[in-house]
Amino acid sequence: MNIYDVADKAGVSIATVSRVINGNQNVSEKTKEKVLSIMKELGYTPNVFARGLGLNTMNTVGIMCTDSSDPFLANAVYYIEQELRKNGYDSFLCCTGYELKNKQNYLNLLLSKRIDAVILIGSSYLESNVKDNSYIMEAAKEVPVMLINGYLNKPNIYCTLCDDQQATYNATSLLLKEGRKNILYLYTTKSYSGIQKMKGYKEAILTKQSTIDEVYIQSCPNNIEKVKDRLLKLSEDGLVFDGIVTSEDLLAVGSLKYAKTKGISVPEELSIIGYNNSILASCCEPELTSVDNHVETLSLTTVGTLMRVLSGNTVPNRTVISTDLIIRNTTNFSKDIRSLL
Structure with a gap:
């Protein structure tokens, strides 16, 4: 029941x-x-609201992320855990990896702990095969499910996400206005968020040309040295590019290492834009222009929404957070272009 x-x-x-x-x-x-x-x-005894019935639950929320070494995910875990504690909740953290079976097992484990809700950080929890998301929908029949940076329009699932499509559209459009002719797009995964980012890139490119040349869209390993090697190989194969937009800051840092290896001047000869505005953006040289998707705002908004749900309030299924482009030294935008931000 x-x-x-x-x-x-x-x-x-x-x-x-x-x-x-x-x-x-x-x-x-x-x-x-x-x-x-x-x-x-x-004979129904609800986990999620047992606190209100005086059934002595643990006042605990489950948190799931795929990879705690990822700067975006690590920051999200930090902000969520802190905000939950302020609201009187403890948390269980599970780092699930990307395999579907592991995600399912960890979610079942958390449910067995009589948690009040579960927070899934990252759109990697949404599978391309809709049937594979059934374990999330089943969990939502027992407790509220909060999804960060993904969207699943099902009962008792509440989504907080950035407008990733608009963000990469804006970033790519600014490089085009800067005069870049051949812009490469680098990504790691085709998660929900990843697909939205790619749509934004393609949308911007199609404002200047009638078709998308798929060779300018490259899937890369989540590894700085391997990104550098991939770009070196593309260059050796004759691919010409003067701009790079990435789905993650790590890919942008790999692009910087490529430029240094080739003796290419950044941003004079090659402009690079990262994504997440992580600590990596300010640790590299030159410092990286990056899309700030406001991980703190995403996290605090998610917990705030959850607290309203647990109080029995009606809340929207979807909350969208806007992004900002933080301009540093890997782009060379004129004052006129900066005014468009």
Whole structure:
């Protein structure tokens, strides 16, 4: 039995059931009695709202990320854990890797701990095969599922994401306005976020030409030296490029190493833009122009949304955060171009 069964049998919304469980006053006494009666009839004891029923739960939220060594994910974990603690919640962290089976196993493990909710950090939790996302939807029948940087339009799943498509569109468009003719796009994965970024790049390119030359879209390993080697090979094969837009700062740093190896001047001969505005952007030389997707805002917004859900409030399924382009020394935008930001 789950909250959906209770709502269906009572003829009310899931939000109404959650309000009843939490003692929200915006429910009539008649509706409250009906919902509680059906819960008793069905033998339903909800994990997510057990705190409100005085059932001595752990006041704990599960957090899942694929790779805690990734700067974006590590920062998100930090901000989320801190904000949960401020709201009286502890957390369990699982670093799942990218294999679907491991993700499923870790989510089941967290559910067995009687968590109040689960937060999935990163769009790598969304599989291209829709059926493979069923384990997330099943979990959402028991507890709220918060998804950062991905979008899944299903009940009890709440998504906080950046406008990645617009961000890469803007970055690529600025390089085109700067006069770059051949812009390379580097990415690591085709996650939900990765697909949105690639769409933005393609959309910008198509404002200048009628078709996309796929050779300028390159999948790269998540490794600085291997990115450098990939670009060296592309150059040796005759590919000409004077601009690089990347889906991750690490790829941009690899591009800088390529330029240094080849004796190419950045940004005079080659402009480079990273993504995430991570610590890598200010550690390299020259410092990296990068898209800031506001990991702190994403994280705090996610926890804020969760707190409203746990209080029985109705909240949107999707919250979109805008990005900023932080200009440093790997681009050479004129004052006129900067004014477009």
